[in-house]
Amino acid sequence: MEPGSTQGGLPWESESVRAVRESVREFAEKYVAPRAREIDRDNAVPEDLLKMAADMGYFSLRVPEEYGGPGLSLLESVVAIEELSRASSGLGLISVVSGSMVVYPIARYAKPETREKYLGLLAKGGIGAFALTEPCCGSDVASLQMTRAYRDGDEYVVTGQKIFITNSVYADFFIVAARTGRVEERHRGISLLVVDKTSCVDVSKLEMMGYRGSGTSLVYFNDCRIPAENLLGVEGEGFKKVMMTLNEGRISTSASGLGVMQAAFDLAFRHAMERESMGRPLIEHQFVAGMLAEMLNKLETSRLLVYTAAFKHDSGSPDYVKYASLAKLHTATSGVDLVRMAMQVLGGTGYSRDSDVERHYRDIKMIEIGDGTNEVQKMVLAKFLQGRIKV
Numbered sequence: 001m002e003p004g005s006t007q008g009g010l011p012w013e014s015e016s017v018r019a020v021r022e023s024v025r026e027f028a029e030k031y032v033a034p035r036a037r038e039i040d041r042d043n044a045v046p047e048d049l050l051k052m053a054a055d056m057g058y059f060s061l062r063v064p065e066e067y068g069g070p071g072l073s074l075l076e077s078v079v080a081i082e083e084l085s086r087a088s089s090g091l092g093l094i095s096v097v098s099g100s101m102v103v104y105p106i107a108r109y110a111k112p113e114t115r116e117k118y119l120g121l122l123a124k125g126g127i128g129a130f131a132l133t134e135p136c137c138g139s140d141v142a143s144l145q146m147t148r149a150y151r152d153g154d155e156y157v158v159t160g161q162k163i164f165i166t167n168s169v170y171a172d173f174f175i176v177a178a179r180t181g182r183v184e185e186r187h188r189g190i191s192l193l194v195v196d197k198t199s200c201v202d203v204s205k206l207e208m209m210g211y212r213g214s215g216t217s218l219v220y221f222n223d224c225r226i227p228a229e230n231l232l233g234v235e236g237e238g239f240k241k242v243m244m245t246l247n248e249g250r251i252s253t254s255a256s257g258l259g260v261m262q263a264a265f266d267l268a269f270r271h272a273m274e275r276e277s278m279g280r281p282l283i284e285h286q287f288v289a290g291m292l293a294e295m296l297n298k299l300e301t302s303r304l305l306v307y308t309a310a311f312k313h314d315s316g317s318p319d320y321v322k323y324a325s326l327a328k329l330h331t332a333t334s335g336v337d338l339v340r341m342a343m344q345v346l347g348g349t350g351y352s353r354d355s356d357v358e359r360h361y362r363d364i365k366m367i368e369i370g371d372g373t374n375e376v377q378k379m380v381l382a383k384f385l386q387g388r389i390k391v
């Protein structure tokens, strides 16, 4: 069979996607899963594992081959993210941000030398972060104002703070959304810049409930001076670039949720097959079988939406934006339901800190918040219905 051929099947059944899944799964099961509890407990990915994952190209998934990266399609990369997140959500999220959300704006909007520099850095095992959210402003991106940048000769000076920035602890550089115009200009006065993590950047790691180990932090930029060519695109035109980045990010974040869902489902299914109650395995009791069937339904419908959104993106179909929001909203709500049911199937064991389902329960809630909350996805979808978003 030709590489990429689906033999009349679905795009995600192709040889190339299967090969990505197999190789990432092998790595994740061997090196990541055994350390998932340690990552969660310590809120950190051990250095040796981080380096191994970086060397495998998991933090540069979408960097094109011409810059030395793996050059995966979005569909291939979501499968990689799913498999990593199935083993450890924290490691999976590092991959979502560095391998997808950081690559996108650099590949699309950076000047050639800047693009070469930072995509090359990622390809060599570097890590990037995407700094958008501020203490004042998350969903309301057009209001951001706590990080400002101004041009000074051949440089930009970046000052201010960001919150909940994944990868900050490990990152070599940040894509920063900064206010370059007046606050009243809203979306018109925002610019995107690349800021190296030098001594002008302070990072304060946050103790999040789930997705621990992803290096999610408060970040302070203290008069960081960067070359003017680190501006992505045109000054004041960063808002649209942020939105485009979030569209790809939503598909990648959903894929991470999918991995968490799969892990919880696997545990519940195994438990229902092995544990007996009243003389029969749990799965032979109708209430439990019903929960498993519902969980499978939520898992596979989420998977279909995530892969469809990624495939539409790869095929250049403009309505992938709608599918990105559909995938994100569906995976988030179905994921929270699925993991809750998984815990129910495991009973007291599931509620114990010794159980992995307890970790998945904390993790999956993030999918309803990060990269645009459920409510934001609903707003986007309603705008599609009203014809206010044209594709």
Ligand SMILES: Cc1cc2nc3c(=O)[nH]c(=O)nc-3n(C[C@H](O)[C@H](O)[C@H](O)COP(=O)(O)OP(=O)(O)OC[C@H]3O[C@@H](n4cnc5c(N)ncnc54)[C@H](O)[C@@H]3O)c2cc1C
Residues within 6 Å of the ligand: 097, 130, 131, 132, 133, 136, 137, 138, 139, 140, 163, 164, 165, 166, 167, 208, 210, 211, 216, 366, 369, 370, 371, 372, 373, 374, 375, 376
């Ligand atoms: C683990 C984790 C990792 C993250 N990583 C990153 C990262 O790497 N980079 C980054 O920039 N950010 C990151 N975030 C931040 C995340 O994107 C924001 O938390 C999210 O966008 C919501 O913003 P907020 O927290 O300010 O909530 P708010 O925007 O204040 O929203 C609070 C609530 O109000 C609702 N709401 C807000 N506005 C409206 C409205 N107009 N209509 C209806 N409902 C509304 C929201 O849906 C939500 O329920 C991360 C968050 C988490 C939890």
